[in-house]
Amino acid sequence: MEWLLRRWKELLPGLTTPALQKQYRYRCYHGSPHRAKRLVLSQLFQPLNLPEDSVVGLESKPDDLTCKSQRLMIQAGLIYPSSPGCYYYMPYTVRAMEKLVKVIDQEMQAIGGQKLNMPSLNSAELWRTSGRWDLMGKELFRLADRHSKEYCLGPTHEETIADLIASQGNLSYKQLPLLLYQITRKFRDEPKPRFGLLRSREFYMKDMYTFDTCEEAARQTYSLVCEAYCNVFNSLGFRFVKVQADMGSIGGSMSHEFQLPAGIGEDRLMICSNCSFSANVETINPDQTDCPVCKGKLSETKGIEVGHTFYLGTKYSSVFNVNFHTAQNKPVLAEMGCYGLGITRILAASIEVLSTEDSIRWPTLIAPYQVCLIPPKKGSREEMGAALMDNLYDSIVEAVPQIKGEGVLDDRTHLTIGKRLKDANRLGYPYVIIAGKKVCDNPPEFEVWNQNTGEIMFLTKEGVIELLSKVQVP
Amino acid sequence: MEWLLRRWKELLPGLTTPALQKQYRYRCYHGSPHRAKRLVLSQLFQPLNLPEDSVVGLESKPDDLTCKSQRLMIQAGLIYPSSPGCYYYMPYTVRAMEKLVKVIDQEMQAIGGQKLNMPSLNSAELWRTSGRWDLMGKELFRLADRHSKEYCLGPTHEETIADLIASQGNLSYKQLPLLLYQITRKFRDEPKPRFGLLRSREFYMKDMYTFDTCEEAARQTYSLVCEAYCNVFNSLGFRFVKVQADMGSIGGSMSHEFQLPAGIGEDRLMICSNCSFSANVETINPDQTDCPVCKGKLSETKGIEVGHTFYLGTKYSSVFNVNFHTAQNKPVLAEMGCYGLGITRILAASIEVLSTEDSIRWPTLIAPYQVCLIPPKKGSREEMGAALMDNLYDSIVEAVPQIKGEGVLDDRTHLTIGKRLKDANRLGYPYVIIAGKKVCDNPPEFEVWNQNTGEIMFLTKEGVIELLSKVQVP
Known part of the structure; x- marks a missing residue:
């Protein structure tokens, strides 16, 4: 193996410059120090937001796209057609x-x-x-x-x-x-x-x-x-x-x-x-x-x-x-x-x-992920809430072992909270936690949406942990 | 559903006598009060001890049965051929x-x-x-x-x-x-x-x-x-x-x-x-x-x-x-x-x-079951050890949560310990625990075989639990 590495270096000297190595480290999420700790939405292979007409075009006849679950699952990128009646099942x-x-x-x-x-x-x-x-x-x-x-x-x-x-x-x-x-x-x-x-x-x-x-x-x-x-x-x-x-x-x-x-x-x-x-x-x-x-x-x-x-x-x-x-x-x-x-x-x-006509709902027990955390938009007044959200994520993982791996951080902070909440609503995470205005309060409060009941709560970190500790996963 | 039950009773009066009901309860392991607690070998679908000639007969040409893993896996009932190159994978x-x-x-x-x-x-x-x-x-x-x-x-x-x-x-x-x-x-x-x-x-x-x-x-x-x-x-x-x-x-x-x-x-x-x-x-x-x-x-x-x-x-x-x-x-x-x-x-x-020529060995991490417990033969001098073995089984499950479901009790007590140990040896449980002569000592000691190292130890209940608490499962 070392021998091969040496050989590559001989053959490809131009590619192993420190600059390129750094670029790779930057690009490579598995090389990122955060990767092991937090699951971030931008790195998940979950195609989202296909325009409706391109969805219809996926099936040979648009008429076949006749039921809600098929439409929602294709639009949210949960499945993708390969040939008639055969589908790719995506990671969610x-x-x-x-x-x-x-x-x-x-x-x-x-x-x-x-x-x-x-x-x-x-x-x-x-x-x-x-x-x-x-x-x-x-x-x-x-x-x-x-x-x-x-x-x-x-x-x-x-x-x-x-x-x-x-x-x-x-x-x-x-x-x-x-x-x-x-x-x-x-x-x-x-x-x-x-x-x-x-x-x-x-x-x-x-x-x-x-x-x-x-x-x-x-x-x-x-x-x-x-x-x-x-x-x-x-x-x-x-x-x-x-x-x-x-x-x-x-x-x-x-x-x-x-x-x-x-x-x-x-x-x-x-x-x-x-x-x-x-x-x-x-x-x-x-x-x-x-x-x-x-x-x-x-x-x-x-x-x-x-x-x-x-x-x-x-x-x-x-x-x-x-x-x-x-x-x-x-x-x-x-x-x-x-x-x-x-x-x-x-x-x-x-x-x-x-589900509703435009939002997927899962049985809580088998939802792909239990929680989606939405930090503030970059440059917004609540931006300091981003660190609080990271801290909340880590605290949940530590305090509630059964939902380790069940939380996704929507790190697309170039988008507004509203836009990201809309996506979370469509994908149907049972719980969505937002760093809204009250994240600047003392103590900070998070906005927690229970998507299956429609309930909205404002909870401290401890309150969130208490709520999530009741979540069951198989 | 109740309606159907009523109808069966009308149609099949002779089959619902209390005697038959009792017989069914007796036969039905999922009806047995022990079933939920202890996994017993007699109820596992794991065909064992096929004579070698019947194994050879399973493949179209005896010459094809040319490697150790194929022979051992078929003999132990881990796989069974359906058509050339296609196999049933059995529960283990x-x-x-x-x-x-x-x-x-x-x-x-x-x-x-x-x-x-x-x-x-x-x-x-x-x-x-x-x-x-x-x-x-x-x-x-x-x-x-x-x-x-x-x-x-x-x-x-x-x-x-x-x-x-x-x-x-x-x-x-x-x-x-x-x-x-x-x-x-x-x-x-x-x-x-x-x-x-x-x-x-x-x-x-x-x-x-x-x-x-x-x-x-x-x-x-x-x-x-x-x-x-x-x-x-x-x-x-x-x-x-x-x-x-x-x-x-x-x-x-x-x-x-x-x-x-x-x-x-x-x-x-x-x-x-x-x-x-x-x-x-x-x-x-x-x-x-x-x-x-x-x-x-x-x-x-x-x-x-x-x-x-x-x-x-x-x-x-x-x-x-x-x-x-x-x-x-x-x-x-x-x-x-x-x-x-x-x-x-x-x-x-x-x-x-x-594996050896006649005994399967698994990587410990992926062995189908980690432990096989062998209580004494019925009618033997050590028969009182059967209750101790049941108690050991229950104590392990309680004290070592990660190996819950990993222990099999070989309840075929009409067979000698030696015969059952031979089967356990062939199937390759990493640990085999026997209620041998020392089970009558005070405190009782169990004979513990580490099949991957060949080591034999005599341990009290606490010693067994300590040993097994180090076992890793994925």
Whole structure:
């Protein structure tokens, strides 16, 4: 390595002048002494403020840009389209996604879920065995390797997991129930990808597969997973409904969807105001207006499906011979369930249901960053507040360890506070802290916006720390 | 939901007897009161003890099972083959991988790296633009969507990131250097996939792409990333060499590989014992035996490549028009670098270089679990030690928060301690704690095996806690 450095210096003498070195140090944020301590907005790769017409031009047809979350996410630079139904997830989105994954991991592991990871390349043979190679038609992305062996890119993994469990041979009744899940990228060749991350062709999904000894046990496992799903949605603060649902190409004998009521939703739901009945309209007579349980009135709403559960029985275990051994050492087919949560879809659905027309709002728990700090404009009367803001930032990091790395300092001090507040408002940090006029008071007070409630408070440094110490991160 | 429960009860009256309910509670580990508190081995999905012949039968040709890590990982149930070069990663492996990802995230973010996520479906158009659609030949997995639009599954993302950055238009010199990375699944149609996770067709890779204002700045960024790579490998305790390397199909004008010396390695390295020169034999005259720098003697070794860095110059930025604006608002091509770490390959390489012929050893930092606790055999003289072991488990969790979730209790008490110790030894927990004869002493002492050093200690509960409080997890 040293040898190479020497060689570069020989080859490029003109480039290693002290002046250039200094320039590099100046430019290089990872060389800056502040870099390690404070996260500054000017250095984040978060494209902002694209003019609306350039956003529309990003999609092949302007008509496709038809929902709020897609428009807001592209405008704020949270996602960027690469090809139809495929997106780059930008750093803010990756942060939110990683937090959501943590929340889901916690809930899945609390009920005994174990995380594994299955291949995306699924052999055609497996899908032919279940009959879905033909059934899925054009929704499967298909390809062949250099030896002409055929594969599909897994949109779901019933075949794959059943084949794995069957191969384990000596599964005992003592090991059941078995709850296995993965959080991986899935592929589906949607006829009409649209609504951004709500209906894309590449997406992240949490898919769980369960194995039980008998139908009753399997139904209890099913209830348990549904409860865990409710916990996930409750912790995100969603208003959601669980409705009876159609089995589609997955199959089985019972199914539920978890839906977020929203005008843009692609599912029509019928909900009884009198009892707890609720159903996707696909599962009932579409002209039915009375509740089949209590005869109460059904009302219609639209929903975004964010979770789906299936009780599969032995549909796949019988095809792939997924047996366990009973106490009497007799092989018996396992009862299966499968359960999906759309990871990237939940991100977009959050924004769809929580945001205003021009400002993104996140569930607090999974917001990319919890706090944005806005120091005074350079040259303003409050300019001395900049040092107080730096000090506040450092004090927060020290006093509230759980939000270390959760604060962004908007160092674009050539812009007014108002302009930067507008950006912060659009990106939806749960808390925005401004060094306004009262930062010159004694003791200095900061203006704190709780963006999810609309509340504005004036707090001292201690007050800010107390407020933020209540913030939860996964 | 209640309505459905009522309906099941009507339909299935015979299944809801109290006896069956009790049986389910008994079987159902997530219903067990202990479940939430202690992780027990009998409930983990970790297939163990496959007989060697059944392992060999898993691969299409027994000859392919030619390296230690592949054999050990399949035998211990860490991975399971699905199709040639594609593997299921079992729960222990996913845990190790998630820890490795944390270690790498920390190092990448310490130098200013920002994490994003790019699509796997890469349009043929992009790859044709760079010329690699043809150049890559059969190594690319290719497919077409329902509209006959062509894609490849990204094995690397120079085209994709360059296209993204070029699209951002207003990139300023003030935002550079920009270090963007992702940790995602990659695809490569290897002519001969082999050695398990060392050369597979689906694998996880950390790929970083950097953008700089000038060559000197880019070379400094290059050094910085190399240092971060050294930090990763040092924290894993690897003996590694950094060698000058060939640019292959990626291109550029400078490249280094990070290699772990190992007999199974597919790369031939020439290392000078006199100075710091070291090179992949591809980059020098293969018959050369003298060091080109100091004329010292070169010695040959084989290595497993675990990291690769490239200084790309403007190779991709010129094709995709990746410009930034200077202080004078002049557009200038950005200087690029790209950098890869093989995530799943590092897992296998760790096992390859650290394990014995029949026992897996992990770098302590990323071991799936840090501790295995083995209570006495049922009916043995030390049986009263079982309660002490439970108490030890609970005390560790309480006193050493960072290793909460890192301890597994081997509750298969129908087996001898010796049999279970053998399994623990094979799976490579850094620490194994046994309730042996001295557990009956006053105060009770536990037998503690440090599997990475071979050391055996007898410690009281307090001694165990003190020992484990020094354990680091990412």
